[in-house]
Amino acid sequence: MSIISKDISKAVELLSNEELVAIPTETVYGLAGNIYSEKAITAIFETKQRPFFNPLIVHIPSVDYLDKIVASIPEKARLLADVFWPGPITLVLKKKNTIPDLITGGKDTVAVRIPNHPTILELLNQLSFPLAAPSANPFSGISPTTAEHVEAYFKDKIKMVLDGGPCKKGIESTIIGFENDEPIIYRLGSTSIEDIESVVGSVEVKNKKEVTPNSPGMLERHYAPKTKTVLTDNLRKSITEHQGKRIGLLLYNDILNDDAIEFKIVLTQDQDLEEAASKLYDALHQLDKHDLDIIIAERLPNYGLGKSINDRLIRATKQ
Numbered sequence: 450m451s452i453i454s455k456d457i458s459k460a461v462e463l464l465s466n467e468e469l470v471a472i473p474t475e476t477v478y479g480l481a482g483n484i485y486s487e488k489a490i491t492a493i494f495e496t497k498q499r500p501f502f503n504p505l506i507v508h509i510p511s512v513d514y515l516d517k518i519v520a521s522i523p524e525k526a527r528l529l530a531d532v533f534w535p536g537p538i539t540l541v542l543k544k545k546n547t548i549p550d551l552i553t554g555g556k557d558t559v560a561v562r563i564p565n566h567p568t569i570l571e572l573l574n575q576l577s578f579p580l581a582a583p584s585a586n587p588f589s590g591i592s593p594t595t596a597e598h599v600e601a602y603f604k605d606k607i608k609m610v611l612d613g614g615p616c617k618k619g620i621e622s623t624i625i626g627f628e629n630d631e632p633i634i635y636r637l638g639s640t641s642i643e644d645i646e647s648v649v650g651s652v653e654v655k656n657k658k659e660v661t662p663n664s665p666g667m668l669e670r671h672y673a674p675k676t677k678t679v680l681t682d683n684l685r686k687s688i689t690e691h692q693g694k695r696i697g698l699l700l701y702n703d704i705l706n707d708d709a710i711e712f713k714i715v716l717t718q719d720q721d722l723e724e725a726a727s728k729l730y731d732a733l734h735q736l737d738k739h740d741l742d743i744i745i746a747e748r749l750p751n752y753g754l755g756k757s758i759n760d761r762l763i764r765a766t767k768q
Contacts, residue, residue, distance in 0.1 A: 473613025479582030
């Protein structure tokens with residue numbers, strides 16, 4: 450029996466009883482629980498097999514709710530919230546003491562955002578608490594962008610996936626912290642650096658930290674298929690190097706005809722980086738099902754969302 454349902458009232462009931470529910474957002478599906486329930490938050494970490502030092506993102510229904518979560522808001526954080534919320538930007542801010550350390554990996558900051566998806570916003574508005582919701586996948590695996598991806602991962606471990614359709618953005622939110630009140634990008638994501646800099650000026654990127662990371666998404670290996678995956682600037686050369694193997698290709702927009710290829714997916718026919726981002730994880734899920742020896746992924750142009758997609762592919766190819 451499927452655990453996928455569109456019943457928001459059922460999700461409210463489960464979450465209020467300290468159970469986990471997988472939820473849709475515009476970026477990826479999240480594995481959600483009440484931030485004030487130690488039982489629920491512990492279950493998130495254990496279900497995902499996620500290390501407890503890796504912080505979770507808190508999802509809130511409106512900007513008004515921010516004062517219940519954070520102790521202070523730098524001016525540039527307010528600017529970013531005004532422009533991009535609801536939307537795929539997460540802000541890492543000084544937390545109030547009421548926010549459990551379990552959520553924040555013991556840090557004095559909390560990652561928070563307002564998702565831009567009607568189903569999750571309706572759910573959040575019916576709850577009396579915010580939701581912690583990392584991506585609904587086993588730790589370091591490919592993030593889910595459909596309810597079916599989540600069910601395949603967790604059908605025996607959670608009671609419900611709240612179905613909100615395929616995620617429109619397709620990769621996680623951009624995470625921005627503040628050092629001396631200046632914005633720092635901790636994770637590249639669905640909002641491009643260029644769009645952020647148009648609001649707050651030049652920003653620094655510090656998106657790798659293996660020990661006590663400042664935010665999710667900073668670990669070196671992440672978002673990875675089970676199939677060995679390589680990233681290349683030269684498709685022909687990479688195909689030749691793996692001659693005789695069952696090869697799957699993940700292409701940006703090049704229509705490459707080669708008899709050596711078992712399976713290929715083109716992310717966009719029109720060099721549309723938003724379309725490529727929205728299809729990325731689903732393409733990796735598909736390729737991972739085909740009993741391939743290797744997935745060869747084509748590096749994207751390194752600007753706009755191309756930087757965020759390349760970041761995911763680099764982490765997916767780390768051994």
